Amino acid sequence: MDGEPLVRWGWIGDHLGYLWGLLRDHAVISLVPVLIGLALALPLGLLCTRFPRLYQPLAAVFNVVYALPSLAVFVVLIPYTGLATRETVMLPLTCYALAVLLPTTVDGLRAVPEPVRQAATALGYGPWRRLAAVELPSAVPYLMAGLRVAAVSSISLASVGALVGRGGLGYLFIDGFQRTFPTPIVAGIVLVGLLALVTDAVLLLARRLLAPWAVRETAVRR
Amino acid sequence: MNWFSWLSAFFTDPDRLHGPDSIVHRVSEHLILSGEALGLAFVLAVPLGLLLGYTGRAAALVTALTGAARALPTLGLVTLAVLVAGVGNTAVLVPLVALAAPVLLVAACEGVRGTDPDLRDAARGIGLTHRQVLWQVCVPWALPALLAGLRTAAVQVIATATVAAYVGLGGLGRYVVDGLATKDFPQTLGGALLVVLLAVATQLLFAALNRFALPAGLRRR
Numbered sequence: 001m002d003g004e005p006l007v008r009w010g011w012i013g014d015h016l017g018y019l020w021g022l023l024r025d026h027a028v029i030s031l032v033p034v035l036i037g038l039a040l041a042l043p044l045g046l047l048c049t050r051f052p053r054l055y056q057p058l059a060a061v062f063n064v065v066y067a068l069p070s071l072a073v074f075v076v077l078i079p080y081t082g083l084a085t086r087e088t089v090m091l092p093l094t095c096y097a098l099a100v101l102l103p104t105t106v107d108g109l110r111a112v113p114e115p116v117r118q119a120a121t122a123l124g125y126g127p128w129r130r131l132a133a134v135e136l137p138s139a140v141p142y143l144m145a146g147l148r149v150a151a152v153s154s155i156s157l158a159s160v161g162a163l164v165g166r167g168g169l170g171y172l173f174i175d176g177f178q179r180t181f182p183t184p185i186v187a188g189i190v191l192v193g194l195l196a197l198v199t200d201a202v203l204l205l206a207r208r209l210l211a212p213w214a215v216r217e218t219a220v221r222r
Numbered sequence: 223m224n225w226f227s228w229l230s231a232f233f234t235d236p237d238r239l240h241g242p243d244s245i246v247h248r249v250s251e252h253l254i255l256s257g258e259a260l261g262l263a264f265v266l267a268v269p270l271g272l273l274l275g276y277t278g279r280a281a282a283l284v285t286a287l288t289g290a291a292r293a294l295p296t297l298g299l300v301t302l303a304v305l306v307a308g309v310g311n312t313a314v315l316v317p318l319v320a321l322a323a324p325v326l327l328v329a330a331c332e333g334v335r336g337t338d339p340d341l342r343d344a345a346r347g348i349g350l351t352h353r354q355v356l357w358q359v360c361v362p363w364a365l366p367a368l369l370a371g372l373r374t375a376a377v378q379v380i381a382t383a384t385v386a387a388y389v390g391l392g393g394l395g396r397y398v399v400d401g402l403a404t405k406d407f408p409q410t411l412g413g414a415l416l417v418v419l420l421a422v423a424t425q426l427l428f429a430a431l432n433r434f435a436l437p438a439g440l441r442r443r
Binding site: 006063064067068069070071072073075076078079148149152153155156159160162163164169170172173174176177180182185186188189192193196197200 | 289290292293294295296297298299301302304305306377380381382384385388389395398399401402407410411413414415417418421422424425
C-alpha cells in the first residue's frame with residue numbers, strides 16, 4: 001500500500017450510485033431475514049408459553065444454531081441453495097434472527113404479571129382478545145430489545161456473505177482487498193455501521209411509539 | 223455426488239493426515255489464533271469491566287459500546303488491517319480482539335453490578351475495604367456471568383477466525399476459502415464441518431465448566 005491514502009474521496013464521489021445500490025442490497029439481505037424471523041418467532045413463542053415443555057428443547061436447538069459460524073453455514077447450504085444466490089445468505093440469517101427472537105418472545109409473553117392477566121379475564125376478555133390487547137403489548141419492550149440485537153448482528157453477519165458470492169456491502173471488502181485499495185473497505189465499514197445505526201434508531205423509535213410506558217431499557221440476554 | 227462422498231473424499235485425502243495442510247495442524251492453528259485473541263481481549267477488558275461495574279460508572283457507555291461492537295463487520299476490519307499492517311497474525315488479532323473485548327467488558331461489568339446490594343452493604347459493614355469487597359464478594363458473584371461472556375466471546379472468535387484465511391492466514395478457514403477458490407467442494411464442506419464441530423465442542427466445554435468448575439454456591443439456573 002505504498003503511498004496509497006486510506007480514503008480516496010474522489011473514488012467515493014464517483015461511485016455514489018454504486019454504493020447506494022450495494023447499501024440497498026445489503027439492507028434487503030440482512031433485514032428481510034429478521035422480519036421473517038419475527039414472523040416465525042411470534043407463533044413459536046406463543047406455542048412455547050402454552051406448552052412450556054416445548055420451550056427447553058427448542059431453546060437448546062436454537063442455542064446450538066446461534067453458535068454455528070456463519071461462513072460455515074453459508075458454505076454447507078450451497079448445495080441446496082446454489083452459489084451466489086441471496087437465499088444462501090438469507091436462510092442462515094433467518095435462523096440466527098429466530099435464535100435471538102424466540103427467547104425474547106417467550107420472556108416477553110411470560111413477563112405479563114399474573115394479576116394483570118387475571119384482571120383481563122375478569123373483565124371478560126377471551127384468550128385471543130387478551131392476547132391481542134394485553135399480552136402482546138406487554139411483550140413489546142422485550143421484542144424490541146431482541147429485534148435490535150437481531151437486526152444489528154444480521155447486518156454485520158451479512159457482509160461475510162460476500163465470500164460465498166452475495167452480500168451487498170461485503171463485496172466492497174473483497175474488492176478492496178483484491179486490488180490493495182483500502183477506500184472501498186473503509187466505505188464498506190462506514191456504511192455497514194451507518195445502516196446498523198439507522199436501523200437501531202428506527203427500532204428505538206418504534207419502541208417509544210408502541211410501548212411508551214417502557215421508559216427503562218429492557219435488558220436482553222445475549 | 224452427495225455430502226457423504228464429499229466428506230469421505232475430504233477426510234481420507236492423505237494431505238489431511240500429515241504436513242501443513244493436515245487437519246491436526248489446521249485445527250491447532252485455528253485454536254492458537256483464537257486463544258491469543260481471547261486472551262488479549264480478556265486481559266484488556268475484564269479488569270476494566272470489573273472496575274466500571276463496581277463503581278457503577280459509564281454504564282451507558284458500556285451499553286453503547288456493545289451495540290457498536292455488534293455492528294462491526296469483521297471481514298471489513300480484517301481486510302483493512304491487512305492492507306494497513308501487512309499479512310500477519312497481528313493484523314488479524316486486532317479485529318478479533320475488537321469482537322471479543324466488548325462482550326467480556328459487558329459480562330464483567332454487568333456481573334459485578336448485579337451483586338446483591340445487601341451483600342455489598344454487609345461486606346462494607348463488617349469492615350471490608352473496597353478492594354476486599356470487590357475481590358471477595360463481587361468478583362465471585364460475577365463469575366457465572368463472566369463465564370457466560372467468555373463462552374459467547376470464544377464461540378464468536380472461533381467462528382470469525384475462519385475469515386482470517388481469506389487474507390492468507392492459516393486455520394480451518396483455509397479449507398473453506400481454498401475450496402471455494404478452486405471449486406473443490408469436498409474441501410470447503412469438510413472445512414465448514416470442522417469449524418462447526420469446533421464451535422459446538424467449545425459450547426460443550428463451557429457448559430461443562432459452568433456445571434463443574436464453579437463453586438457450588440455460585441451455580442445458577
